[in-house]
Amino acid sequence: MKSFNKNRSYPLWLTLPGLAVYTLFFIVPIAAAFLYSFTNWNLNDMSQARFVGLRNFKSLLQDDIFLRSVGNTLLFAAVITFFKTLIGLLLALLVVKPFPGNSLFRTVYYLPCVLSTMIVGLLFTAILRQDGLLNNLLYAAGLGSAARDWLGSYKPAMCWIMITEVWMWAGFSMFIFISGLQAISKDYYESAELDGANARQAFRHITLPLLAPSFTVITTLNITGGLKVFDLVYALTGGGPGFDTQVLSTYVYRAFGLGLLGKSSAAAILLSLLIVAVTFALNHFLRSMEVER
Amino acid sequence: MEKSYRKYLRTAVASLISLFFFIPILMMLLGSFKTQGEVLALDLSLPEEFRWENYAHVLKTGSILRGYLNSFIITSVSVAMILLFGALTGIIISRRKDKGSRIIYGYYLFGLTATMQMVTTYALMIKLHLNGTYLGVILVFAAINLPFAVLTFSSFVTGVPIEIDEAARIDGAEALQLVFRILLPIMKPVTVTNLIISAIGVWNNFQVPLYLMSSSKKMTIPMTVFNFYGLYARDWQYVFAALTITILPVVILYLALQQYIVEGMTAGAVKG
Numbered sequence: 001m002k003s004f005n006k007n008r009s010y011p012l013w014l015t016l017p018g019l020a021v022y023t024l025f026f027i028v029p030i031a032a033a034f035l036y037s038f039t040n041w042n043l044n045d046m047s048q049a050r051f052v053g054l055r056n057f058k059s060l061l062q063d064d065i066f067l068r069s070v071g072n073t074l075l076f077a078a079v080i081t082f083f084k085t086l087i088g089l090l091l092a093l094l095v096v097k098p099f100p101g102n103s104l105f106r107t108v109y110y111l112p113c114v115l116s117t118m119i120v121g122l123l124f125t126a127i128l129r130q131d132g133l134l135n136n137l138l139y140a141a142g143l144g145s146a147a148r149d150w151l152g153s154y155k156p157a158m159c160w161i162m163i164t165e166v167w168m169w170a171g172f173s174m175f176i177f178i179s180g181l182q183a184i185s186k187d188y189y190e191s192a193e194l195d196g197a198n199a200r201q202a203f204r205h206i207t208l209p210l211l212a213p214s215f216t217v218i219t220t221l222n223i224t225g226g227l228k229v230f231d232l233v234y235a236l237t238g239g240g241p242g243f244d245t246q247v248l249s250t251y252v253y254r255a256f257g258l259g260l261l262g263k264s265s266a267a268a269i270l271l272s273l274l275i276v277a278v279t280f281a282l283n284h285f286l287r288s289m290e291v292e293r
Numbered sequence: 294m295e296k297s298y299r300k301y302l303r304t305a306v307a308s309l310i311s312l313f314f315f316i317p318i319l320m321m322l323l324g325s326f327k328t329q330g331e332v333l334a335l336d337l338s339l340p341e342e343f344r345w346e347n348y349a350h351v352l353k354t355g356s357i358l359r360g361y362l363n364s365f366i367i368t369s370v371s372v373a374m375i376l377l378f379g380a381l382t383g384i385i386i387s388r389r390k391d392k393g394s395r396i397i398y399g400y401y402l403f404g405l406t407a408t409m410q411m412v413t414t415y416a417l418m419i420k421l422h423l424n425g426t427y428l429g430v431i432l433v434f435a436a437i438n439l440p441f442a443v444l445t446f447s448s449f450v451t452g453v454p455i456e457i458d459e460a461a462r463i464d465g466a467e468a469l470q471l472v473f474r475i476l477l478p479i480m481k482p483v484t485v486t487n488l489i490i491s492a493i494g495v496w497n498n499f500q501v502p503l504y505l506m507s508s509s510k511k512m513t514i515p516m517t518v519f520n521f522y523g524l525y526a527r528d529w530q531y532v533f534a535a536l537t538i539t540i541l542p543v544v545i546l547y548l549a550l551q552q553y554i555v556e557g558m559t560a561g562a563v564k565g
Contacts, residue, residue: 008468010472014384014472018439019400030408033413094303129335131335253411
């Protein structure tokens with residue numbers, strides 16, 4: 001095959017359109033955000049941006065609302081990852097075996113994953129309002145004393161944002177676990193049974209370890225996705241009451257709305273650094289877990 | 294005997310769980326047919342009579358159809374760009390195997406972990422006079438979805454035997470023919486995966502148009518519905534009708550293409 005230059009059949013210029021779009025509309029804004037995060041850039045006069053050193057970062061770290069949004073973001077990512085993994089696994093174990101209607105149930109559990117987060121947010125607003133479905137059901141069940149304005153104070157609002165997220169995406173984890181479970185050879189279970197292992201032992205020593213790759217995928221996806229959460233908070237509480245349920249992405253949007261572009265960029269940069277650090281640590285941790293097994 | 298009893302136990306448990314998924318949907322469907330008075334107490338009761346005129350009202354005043362059209366334009370064009378650029382780049386860099394293509398691969402890999410910067414994207418749009426235009430939003434969607442497309446296409450092509458290319462070249466295929474006539478058709482599975490993931494992602498995205506689209510004429514469907522809710526927060530019957538109109542086509546599409554969608558989205562997750 002020396003008659004033609006192999007690479008001539010694959011001209012590099014064909015990659016240029018993609019590279020141009022990707023560079024200009026994704027990479028350039030990232031680089032610019034990094035640079036502008038050290039300036040007093042603002043919406044009133046966007047052509048003027050003066051270098052102010054670390055002032056934006058300092059003021060962020062002294063801003064209670066920012067610190068609160070960091071805390072909420074971390075809490076959100078950790079809690080939803082835990083529950084999506086747990087509930088996804090339970091759902092998968094429930095529907096992976098054949099029984100009447102099992103594929104129908106898979107379809108139902110997965111359905112919210114294809115909906116727009118904004119739409120789901122509005123549906124849950126109707127449920128959680130003071131005069132919403134949940135309270136009305138509670139009154140109907142004689143539990144009227146438990147009724148409250150679920151989105152009106154920090155703790156229930158934060159909980160319900162996370163419950164909504166889990167409601168929406170548990171079916172997604174379920175499907176990843178189902179494909180993980182189906183990949184486990186039946187031989188393992190048969191020989192375990194021959195060795196006299198009971199169902200619980202088989203689950204502990206065969207199923208769980210062999211599902212490690214599924215756990216890795218779900219954890220990584222949900223933690224990084226969870227740190228970026230925006231739509232759901234925006235739709236359900238708008239970061240309120242007050243600034244109580246603010247997360248990093250809504251904080252960035254709020255600073256943007258106030259015209260503080262430099263500060264907003266600084267917050268966005270801190271968010272991306274947080275995501276990179278967490279992803280890196282997580283990969284490291286999960287890989288060492290998989291090797292040990 | 295004991296086995297079949299267990300089977301039905303599973304069905305029972307699974308049905309109970311599906312209630313959690315059905316109740317919000319049921320509330321929405323029933324509510325969309327009620328009068329304002331009936332819907333004031335959000336519950337699961339049947340409407341006195343099914344008021345289809347709620348839907349007529351929403352379609353007339355809510356610019357939902359306009360939102361649909363906008364979402365359709367933005368999604369179809371950006372997905373076409375993602376597939377074309379992603380496939381081309383994936384093919385070229387996985388076949389060349391030289392230093393340049395390895396650098397390009399790494400460059401896109403960076404994009405997979407990087408976070409989109411909306412504030413500077415907004416400023417860039419203003420600078421390029423693309424602010425509030427379809428084209429601006431389309432280009433941003435294409436850019437943020439390209440890393441995933443490039444990496445999945447590239448790893449798929451790596452698994453396509455090089456002999457196919459060589460046979461085509463012996464038959465006299467030129468570079469572009471080789472790419473468009475021979476390789477693109479082979480890549481159907483990875484194309485479907487990318488089509489589904491990017492189409493659903495773009496269609497449902499709220500954040501990008503929120504920053505970049507201020508004109509109500511060009512708003513996508515999630516934004517249209519959110520604004521509609523802002524205007525009609527006291528008329529839940531209309532909000533529910535708007536939500537139903539928005540959700541229904543997506544659900545029908547999901548039920549029809551379920552297999553592809555679920556496989557596409559999970560395959561995307563595992564490879565991404």
